[in-house]
Amino acid sequence: MAFSIAIDGPAGAGKSTIAKALAKRLGFIYVDTGAMYRTMALELLRKGISPEDVPAMEQACQDVEISIAYEEGSQQVYLNGENVSSLIRREEVGNMASVSAANGKIREKLVDLQRQMAARENVVMDGRDIGTCVLPQADVKIYLTASVHTRAMRRYKEYLEKGQKVDLQQIEKDIEKRDYQDMHRDISPLKQAEDAVLLDSSDMGIEEVIDAMIALYEKKKQ
Ligand code: DC
Numbered sequence: 001m002a003f004s005i006a007i008d009g010p011a012g013a014g015k016s017t018i019a020k021a022l023a024k025r026l027g028f029i030y031v032d033t034g035a036m037y038r039t040m041a042l043e044l045l046r047k048g049i050s051p052e053d054v055p056a057m058e059q060a061c062q063d064v065e066i067s068i069a070y071e072e073g074s075q076q077v078y079l080n081g082e083n084v085s086s087l088i089r090r091e092e093v094g095n096m097a098s099v100s101a102a103n104g105k106i107r108e109k110l111v112d113l114q115r116q117m118a119a120r121e122n123v124v125m126d127g128r129d130i131g132t133c134v135l136p137q138a139d140v141k142i143y144l145t146a147s148v149h150t151r152a153m154r155r156y157k158e159y160l161e162k163g164q165k166v167d168l169q170q171i172e173k174d175i176e177k178r179d180y181q182d183m184h185r186d187i188s189p190l191k192q193a194e195d196a197v198l199l200d201s202s203d204m205g206i207e208e209v210i211d212a213m214i215a216l217y218e219k220k221k222q
Helices: 015-026 033-047 054-063 091-100 104-120 130-134 148-161 168-184 206-221
Strands: 004-008 029-032 066-071 074-079 123-127 140-145 197-200
Touching (some): 004 015, 004 206, 015 123, 015 206, 029 104, 033 066, 033 074, 091 168, 104 123, 104 130, 130 140, 140 206, 148 168
Parallel strands (some): 004 140, 140 197
Antiparallel strands (some): 066 074
């Protein structure tokens, strides 16, 4: 049986950085499910489909082919055969993903892909509904969070490092809006699974968080 570690939490909590490093340390595959929702969102943006136009959105979801591959251990997402991994990180794509991810047909398609991957490989999978919906039987479940201010500061620094000028207050507002959307949608809203361990990384370094996760993994393996 493949081993699975589910990490859920709000945007900017450090899930992807930590999940990626954890997977590397354990020799597991890292599955970034947000990248799949972002890829679907990119398709909608390219086609000029508004998330309010539910029939058009569901048709696009039915027609599209989203797949995952690994190149030198790093996850690549393909949209109709095109590698779009570097195109899905824009703020605009993330905001669209947060809205379109509320659609049941989109979730069904992507959850299916996520479950297939977890059935084949040992995975560290991160997202919003992994412990509650995608892998309710995951061996280890973690809910990783941090304060809105900490998350906004991290994003702000990332933009500065890339030479992009951004407004910290605007980032805080975007994060609050995204949290609200992700936590209040009808289908699979972001919430801590009852059996998930809560880790608040506001005052923790990356290595400290990874070590805490490794300890949970080792306890489970005993
Ligand atoms: O983690 P991220 O910022 O890349 O995710 C982008 C959006 O996708 C997020 O706002 C909500 C959605 N998402 C989701 O609904 N379920 C997941 N398992 C992962 C992401």
